[in-house]
Amino acid sequence: MSTKSAIILLSGGLDSATTLAIAKNQGYDCYAMTFQYGQRHACEIQAARRIATAFNVLEHKFITIDLAAFGGSALTDPALAVPADRTDISSEIPITYVPARNTVFLSYALAWAEVLGLWDIFIGVNALDYSGYPDCRPAFIAAFEKMANLATARAVQGQGTYRIRTPIIEMTKAQIIRRGVELGVDYALTHSCYDPDPAGRACGRCDACRLRLKGFEQAGLRDPVKYVNNQ
Amino acid sequence: MSTKSAIILLSGGLDSATTLAIAKNQGYDCYAMTFQYGQRHACEIQAARRIATAFNVLEHKFITIDLAAFGGSALTDPALAVPADRTDISSEIPITYVPARNTVFLSYALAWAEVLGLWDIFIGVNALDYSGYPDCRPAFIAAFEKMANLATARAVQGQGTYRIRTPIIEMTKAQIIRRGVELGVDYALTHSCYDPDPAGRACGRCDACRLRLKGFEQAGLRDPVKYVNNQ
Numbered sequence: 001m002s003t004k005s006a007i008i009l010l011s012g013g014l015d016s017a018t019t020l021a022i023a024k025n026q027g028y029d030c031y032a033m034t035f036q037y038g039q040r041h042a043c044e045i046q047a048a049r050r051i052a053t054a055f056n057v058l059e060h061k062f063i064t065i066d067l068a069a070f071g072g073s074a075l076t077d078p079a080l081a082v083p084a085d086r087t088d089i090s091s092e093i094p095i096t097y098v099p100a101r102n103t104v105f106l107s108y109a110l111a112w113a114e115v116l117g118l119w120d121i122f123i124g125v126n127a128l129d130y131s132g133y134p135d136c137r138p139a140f141i142a143a144f145e146k147m148a149n150l151a152t153a154r155a156v157q158g159q160g161t162y163r164i165r166t167p168i169i170e171m172t173k174a175q176i177i178r179r180g181v182e183l184g185v186d187y188a189l190t191h192s193c194y195d196p197d198p199a200g201r202a203c204g205r206c207d208a209c210r211l212r213l214k215g216f217e218q219a220g221l222r223d224p225v226k227y228v229n230n231q
Numbered sequence: 232m233s234t235k236s237a238i239i240l241l242s243g244g245l246d247s248a249t250t251l252a253i254a255k256n257q258g259y260d261c262y263a264m265t266f267q268y269g270q271r272h273a274c275e276i277q278a279a280r281r282i283a284t285a286f287n288v289l290e291h292k293f294i295t296i297d298l299a300a301f302g303g304s305a306l307t308d309p310a311l312a313v314p315a316d317r318t319d320i321s322s323e324i325p326i327t328y329v330p331a332r333n334t335v336f337l338s339y340a341l342a343w344a345e346v347l348g349l350w351d352i353f354i355g356v357n358a359l360d361y362s363g364y365p366d367c368r369p370a371f372i373a374a375f376e377k378m379a380n381l382a383t384a385r386a387v388q389g390q391g392t393y394r395i396r397t398p399i400i401e402m403t404k405a406q407i408i409r410r411g412v413e414l415g416v417d418y419a420l421t422h423s424c425y426d427p428d429p430a431g432r433a434c435g436r437c438d439a440c441r442l443r444l445k446g447f448e449q450a451g452l453r454d455p456v457k458y459v460n461n462q
Contacts, residue, residue, distance in 0.1 A: 065296070099345035100338055103382045107331055107338040114330035134387040143378035150374045151334045156365040 005029040006120035006165070007109050008057070012047030013192045014212060015168055018180035019124035020055050022167045025183050031116065032060040033109055037098075043200045047191035054189060063108055102135035106144050106164065113162065114152050122165040129173050129211050141166055173215025181221065188224035201226045236260040237351035237396070238340050239288070243278030244423045245443055246399060249411035250355035251286050253398045256414050262347065263288040264340055267295045268329075274431045278422035285420060294339055333366035337375055337395065344393065345383050353396045360404050360442050372397055404446025412452065419455035432457045 006028040008020045023030055034048040045062070052060040102125065109121045125136040134140060141164050148162040149155040155162055168176050180187065192212045193202035202209050204227045216223040237259040239251045254261055265279040276293070283291040333356065340352045356367040365371060372395050379393040380386040386393055399407050411418065423443045424433035433440050435458045447454040 098342075099384070100342035100379075100382055103341060103378070104335070104338040107335040110334060111329075111331035134384055135382045137381070140378070140381040143374070143381045147334070147371070147374035147378045148331075150368070150371040151331055151366045153330070153365055 003029050004120075005031065005058075005116065005118040006122055007031045007033055007113055007116070007118065008122045009105055009109055009124065010034050010048045010052060010060075011124070012044035012049075012051060012190060013124075013208070014173075014180070014187060014190045014215075015124035015126055015176060016048075017051045017124075017185050017187070017190045018176050018183070019122050019168055020051065020057075021180055021183035021185045023120075023122045023165070024055055028120065028122075030055065030057045031112070031118075032057040033105075033112060034060065034062050035105055035108070036062060036064045037101075043191045043193070043196050046200075047189060050189040054186065061112065065104060065108075100135070102133075102140070103144065106148075110148050110152065110162065114154055117154070119160045120163050120165055122167065124168055125166055126171065126173075126176070127169050128171070129215075136169075138166070138169060141169070172218070173211055174218035177215050177219040177221060181219075186224075191225065197228055199226075201228045203228055234260050235351075236262065236289070236347070236349040237353055238262045238264055238344055238347070238349065239353045240336055240340060240355065241265050241279045241283060241291075242355070243275035243280075243282065243421060244355070244439070245404075245411070245418060245421045245446075246355035246357055246407060247279075248282045248355075248416050248418070248421045249407050249414070250353050250399055251282065251288075252411055252414035252416045254351075254353045254396070255286055259351065259353075261286065261288045262343070262349075263291040264336075264343060265291065265293050266336055266339070267293060268332075274422045274424075274427050277431075278420060281420040285417065292343065296335060296339075331366070333364075333371070334375065337379075341379050341383065341393065345385055348385070350391045351394050351396055353398065356397055356400055357402065357404075357407070358400050359402070360446075367400075369397070369400060372400070403449070404442055405449035408446050408450040408452060412450075417455075422456065428459055430457075432459045434459055 004027050006023050008016070008023055008030050010016045010020060010032040011034065020030060020032065032052040034045060036045055049060070102123065106121065106123065113119065113121055125141065127137050145162060145164045152162070154160065171179070192208040194206040194208050195203045197203070202225055204213065213223060235258050237254050239247070239254055239261050241247045241251060241263040242265065251261060251263065263283045265276060267276055280291070333354065337352065337354065344350065344352055356372065358368050376393060376395045383393070385391065423439040425437040425439050426434045428434070433456055435444065444454060
C-alpha cells in the first residue's frame with residue numbers, strides 16, 4: 001500500500017471521534033472499525049456511522065462480537081445495573097469494565113490490518129479519565145504492539161512494523177475536546193452515555209456522561225448532545 | 232475458584248484433542264471453547280463437540296467470529312483454493328494461514344477466563360509441523376501471555392497470573408499421537424482435513440491431511456478417520 005493508511009477503532013464516542021480527526025489530520029487515509037457487542041448503548045453504533053461519514057472513511061466495517069455471552073460487566077450483562085452518580089470515578093476498576101475488551105478489539109483490527117496491508121491502528125484509549133481500565137494504559141498498548149509484531153506473517157517476514165497509535169492517551173477530557181473542535185469534530189454526532197433513554201438522550205449521571213460533561217465544562221464549551229434533564 | 236480449572240481451545244483436530252487430554256491428565260477441570268469462523272471444514276465443529284463430550288468438559292462455548300469478512304486465507308476466502316500435494320510444507324507461510332487467528336482466539340479465551348476466574352488457557356499450537364505460522368511459535372505465546380497480564384483487571388490487581396499453556400508446542404506429530412493414545416484419545420472422533428468431501432471424508436492431500444498421515448505412519452499406527460481414497 002503506497003499511501004499512508006490506518007485503521008481507526010471507532011466506537012461513536014467523543015474519544016474515538018477525536019482520534020479519527022487526529023489520524024486524518026496526520027495525513028492518514030482512514031478505515032473505520034466498529035464493534036457491536038451487545039452493549040446497551042447501541043446509540044453509539046449510529047453515532048459511529050455518522051462520524052465515519054463526516055470524515056469520509058474509505059471503508060467502515062461493523063463486527064458483531066458476542067462479549068455479552070461472557071457476562072461480567074454492566075455494559076454487557078443485563079443483570080448488572082449501570083452505576084450512577086459515583087463520587088470518585090477513577091479510584092477502582094469499575095463494573096462497566098468489559099473483560100479483555102480492548103484486547104479483542106485490537107486483535108480484530110490487527111487481522112484487518114494484515115489483510116489491508118497497512119501498519120497503523122489508532123485507538124482512542126485514555127489513561128487519565130479511565131485509569132481504572134487496565135487495557136487503557138500505555139503498558140498494555142506497548143505489550144499488545146510487541147505481540148502483534150510476533151503474531152503476523154507480514155511483520156515476521158520483515159515487511160514492516162505494526163504500530164498501535166494512541167494520540168489521546170495522556171490528554172485530559174478538556175484537551176481532547178479542544179483538539180477535536182480545532183480539527184472540526186462535530187460533537188453533536190457523538191454519543192458517550194452508558195444508559196441513554198429510549199429517545200437516545202444521555203442520562204447525565206453515568207461515569208461516561210460525568211466525564212464528558214466535566215470535560216466540556218473545563219474546556220469552556222457547551223456539550224451539544226441532548227441530555228434527559230437538558231444539561 | 233478453588234479447584235484447578237482451565238480453558239482449552241478446541242478446534243476438533245488432532246492437536247487440540249490431545250491438548251485437552253493432557254490438561255485433564257494434569258488434573259484440570261476443563262472448559263472448552265470452539266470458534267466458528269466461516270472455515271470450509273465445518274466438520275471440525277462436530278468433531279469438537281464429540282471430543283468435548285468424550286472428555287466431560289464442564290462447559291463448551293461456541294463463538295461465531297466473522298474472520299471470513301477479512302479474506303486473505305484459503306481457509307476463509309472461497310475465492311482461494313486450498314493447496315494440495317505441496318512437497319515442502321514447512322518452507323514458507325502457507326496460504327491457509329489466517330491473519331491474526333490465534334491472537335483473536337486467545338483474546339476471547341482471555342475474556343472468558345477473566346469471567347470464570349481461572350488462570351490457565353491451553354492451546355494446541357505446534358511450532359514444528361506448522362513452522363510457517365507465526366502465531367504458533369513460542370515467542371508469540373510468550374508475548375501474548377505478557378500482554379494478557381497487563382490487559383485484565385484481575386491480573387493487574389495482583390490476584391494471579393494468566394498462563395498460556397502449550398503442551399504440544401515442541402512435539403512431533405508422531406509424539407502427539409502416541410501421547411494422545413496413552414491418554415485415551417479416540418482419534419476417530421477428530422477431524423483435521425482442510426478440504427473434506429460432502430460426506431466429511433478427509434481428502435488426504437491438503438497440508439493438514441499430509442501432516443496427520445505422516446504422523447500416524449511415524450507413530451506406527453493407523454489413522455482411524457475415513458479418507459476419500461481409503462488411505
